[in-house]
Amino acid sequence: MRSILYLLTTLAVMGLAFWAYRENYRTQAAIEEMSSIQRQIGRLREDLGVLRAEWAFLNRPERLRQLVDLNFDRLKLVPFGSDQFVDVGQIAFPTATPQTSAPGENPPVERPAGYPPRRPQESTP
Amino acid sequence: MIRTPLRPLARILRAREAGENPDAIEAENRAQRHAVIQEKARDSARSRLFFMSCAFALAFCTVGFKMGVLASSQPSEPRVQTTGAQIISQRADITDRQGRVLATNLLTQSLYAHPQQMVDPDRAASELVRVFPDLDIERLRKDFTGKRSFVWIKKKISPEQMQAVHDIGEPGLLFGPREMRLYPNGNIAAHILGGATFGKEGVASAEVVGVAGVEKAFDHWLRDPANDGAPLTLSLDLTVQAAMEEVLSNGMKVMNAKGATGILMEVKTGEIVAMASLPDFDPNDRPRPLLKGDPSDSPLFNRAVQGQYELGSTFKIFPVAQAIDLKLVSPTTMINAKAPMKIGKYLINEFRGHNYGTLSVTDIIVKSSNVGTVRVAQLLGAERQRDFLEKLGFFEPTPIEMSEAPTGKPLVPKRWPAVTSATVAFGHGLAASPLHLASAYATVANGGKRVVPTLIHGRNQRGGEQVLSPEAAHIAVQMLRQVVVRGSGRSANVEGYEVAGKTGTADKPRPSGGYYGNKVVSTFASVFPASDPQYVLVLSLDEPSTKGPGGESRTAGATSAPVAAEVIRRVAPLLGLRPTTETKLPMVERPLPDRLKLVSN
Numbered sequence: 001m002r003s004i005l006y007l008l009t010t011l012a013v014m015g016l017a018f019w020a021y022r023e024n025y026r027t028q029a030a031i032e033e034m035s036s037i038q039r040q041i042g043r044l045r046e047d048l049g050v051l052r053a054e055w056a057f058l059n060r061p062e063r064l065r066q067l068v069d070l071n072f073d074r075l076k077l078v079p080f081g082s083d084q085f086v087d088v089g090q091i092a093f094p095t096a097t098p099q100t101s102a103p104g105e106n107p108p109v110e111r112p113a114g115y116p117p118r119r120p121q122e123s124t125p
Numbered sequence: 126m127i128r129t130p131l132r133p134l135a136r137i138l139r140a141r142e143a144g145e146n147p148d149a150i151e152a153e154n155r156a157q158r159h160a161v162i163q164e165k166a167r168d169s170a171r172s173r174l175f176f177m178s179c180a181f182a183l184a185f186c187t188v189g190f191k192m193g194v195l196a197s198s199q200p201s202e203p204r205v206q207t208t209g210a211q212i213i214s215q216r217a218d219i220t221d222r223q224g225r226v227l228a229t230n231l232l233t234q235s236l237y238a239h240p241q242q243m244v245d246p247d248r249a250a251s252e253l254v255r256v257f258p259d260l261d262i263e264r265l266r267k268d269f270t271g272k273r274s275f276v277w278i279k280k281k282i283s284p285e286q287m288q289a290v291h292d293i294g295e296p297g298l299l300f301g302p303r304e305m306r307l308y309p310n311g312n313i314a315a316h317i318l319g320g321a322t323f324g325k326e327g328v329a330s331a332e333v334v335g336v337a338g339v340e341k342a343f344d345h346w347l348r349d350p351a352n353d354g355a356p357l358t359l360s361l362d363l364t365v366q367a368a369m370e371e372v373l374s375n376g377m378k379v380m381n382a383k384g385a386t387g388i389l390m391e392v393k394t395g396e397i398v399a400m401a402s403l404p405d406f407d408p409n410d411r412p413r414p415l416l417k418g419d420p421s422d423s424p425l426f427n428r429a430v431q432g433q434y435e436l437g438s439t440f441k442i443f444p445v446a447q448a449i450d451l452k453l454v455s456p457t458t459m460i461n462a463k464a465p466m467k468i469g470k471y472l473i474n475e476f477r478g479h480n481y482g483t484l485s486v487t488d489i490i491v492k493s494s495n496v497g498t499v500r501v502a503q504l505l506g507a508e509r510q511r512d513f514l515e516k517l518g519f520f521e522p523t524p525i526e527m528s529e530a531p532t533g534k535p536l537v538p539k540r541w542p543a544v545t546s547a548t549v550a551f552g553h554g555l556a557a558s559p560l561h562l563a564s565a566y567a568t569v570a571n572g573g574k575r576v577v578p579t580l581i582h583g584r585n586q587r588g589g590e591q592v593l594s595p596e597a598a599h600i601a602v603q604m605l606r607q608v609v610v611r612g613s614g615r616s617a618n619v620e621g622y623e624v625a626g627k628t629g630t631a632d633k634p635r636p637s638g639g640y641y642g643n644k645v646v647s648t649f650a651s652v653f654p655a656s657d658p659q660y661v662l663v664l665s666l667d668e669p670s671t672k673g674p675g676g677e678s679r680t681a682g683a684t685s686a687p688v689a690a691e692v693i694r695r696v697a698p699l700l701g702l703r704p705t706t707e708t709k710l711p712m713v714e715r716p717l718p719d720r721l722k723l724v725s726n
């Protein structure tokens with residue numbers, strides 16, 4: 001009886017030792033991984049800072065103004081004026097397009113705006 | 126355990142028979158018993174001592190072992206507790222109220238040399254000069270071949286330059302990482318941001334220190350790691366600021382002015398939405414301050430905060446508003462404004478020698494009558510007039526969060542005799558910055574509650590002191606509206622925005638005393654929209670002149686007011702202010718699919 005108890009105790013101690021050994025190495029691996037992730041975060045934050053600076057630099061009002069001037073004939077952008085405030089209710093509805101399809105052809109498909117996307121073969125004859 | 130009796134009967138009887146003393150037996154037995162007890166006590170004490178010494182030995186061994194481990198192991202930071210918060214740049218960003226970046230950091234490299242490690246110092250010097258043409262080759266050669274072991278070459282270099290230096294292939298040329306301050310928007314808001322430079326420098330890093338403006342005022346805050354890298358959110362709006370600077374610089378060119386400044390402030394909070402001072406500079410490459418001459422000629426000079434100008438007729442509203450508040454006059458009270466008026470030995474005249482005769486109080490403001498204002502100020506008396514201006518903040522530097530703010534202390538006359546009281550009433554003799562004027566106008570527009578200018582967005586400010594009754598403040602704003610509708614500020618009338626304002630043309634004082642005849646500071650201080658004041662705009666041009674149909678003109682009505690109108694026209698829609706229109710746009714009804722109307726009112 002007593003020897004069985006001793007055997008069990010020894011086995012338990014060995015088991016616990018093995019468990020502690022594994023936990024120790026797992027913890028060290030986790031710490032290692034964490035510090036590498038932190039280094040990565042640091043690098044990414046640095047990159048993010050550079051990208052933000054670049055974004056701000058590319059969007060500086062002076063450059064946007066030059067681009068607007070450059071593309072005036074296409075975009076026709078002018079400074080925002082006080083006459084551009086309109087409520088939704090004051091915008092005219094689009095005029096109903098007359099039915100162009102001859103009888104016999106497929107009538108144009110009614111669908112909610114933007115979905116599903118219009119395929120080219122539907123709009124080209 | 127069998128207890129032996131002290132006097133066993135058999136032995137005693139036997140001893141008695143032998144004629145011995147039975148007490149001797151008792152004594153002997155007692156001694157035996159004591160010996161046993163002693164033996165037992167000694168045993169237990171010994172084992173106790175043994176356990177005690179074991180425990181002590183274990184404790185000492187543990188401590189000693191731990192000390193040995195600590196002494197022999199490499200020291201390291203406790204890594205488990207660290208969080209991501211430490212990975213932030215050393216100086217926080219500055220953003221505008223919508224989070225657009227005004228100042229940020231960029232990682233660059235600095236270049237230094239260890240001349241003792243150099244292979245070919247002469248070649249290194251000549252190659253370096255090829256990469257950086259601004260370096261002095263003789264100087265470099267002397268540094269590289271001399272006894273020095275360390276030379277700084279460049280504080281900031283671009284990646285292309287770094288590659289070029291790498292290509293030299295000299296082992297004695299080394300790079301150190303540097304975080305530099307970048308202002309991506311260039312000149313925009315230059316005076317507010319100020320600029321930054323390097324403080325203490327090492328090879329591995331350098332401290333970035335603010336030298337002016339917000340950067341200096343918030344230097345500690347921006348470098349405080351406790352903020353977790355949160356940006357400093359200014360009350361500026363980048364779009365509005367850019368639009369204002371553009372309009373202002375065009376206006377300055379058209380009006381041939383030497384300098385210009387504009388301040389746009391929220392009435393309710395005192396937050397500054399845009400503040401510009403021209404000429405300006407690039408904070409990425411901050412020019413050196415002037416060593417001689419007038420500091421106000423330097424582009425570094427912030428006219429809006431540091432400038433001390435006599436702001437002219439824009440001051441007239443203050444005595445009038447105070448007189449209305451004290452119920453001394455009403456807007457329709459008639460005042461004798463016959464010019465010239467004599468105070469002591471001084472004569473007070475109207476602009477261009479006008480003589481208005483008798484005017485109502487409203488018309489005094491509308492026609493900008495000097496004499497009428499002086500009469501109103503005389504009703505107040507010097508003491509009350511002075512107190513009111515002090516309450517409006519004209520005696521102290523503005524508490525705005527910039528390092529230059531304390532230098533903008535108004536020039537206030539020390540004594541307050543009758544003639545000073547009279548001249549201050551129409552804005553001469555007291556020199557203050559345009560920012561002072563803007564906060565005073567904001568106070569009037571805010572229903573008489575004191576407004577303190579600030580550059581920080583969303584800072585909870587306590588409600589200001591009531592310096593003027595709301596009724597008087599309302600009347601004052603309506604009078605200012607009349608100036609724009611039918612007075613000197615007609616050119617500032619922007620359709621839909623109900624601009625209320627006052628022009629002010631003040632002669633510039635000569636440094637030697639007296640005033641220039643042909644140099645003025647023209648100011649237009651305005652509030653819009655008049656029915657529910659939201660914003661205050663103060664615009665000031667330094668030495669403007671314009672050629673109109675009636676010859677050359679320098680008055681604010683012909684110079685500052687039109688520029689201010691242009692600023693409001695550009696900026697008000699950007700601020701989201703809807704114009705008030707007289708004719709409402711029609712609402713469009715949804716057309717019915719079958720074009721039948723079922724019910725119509």
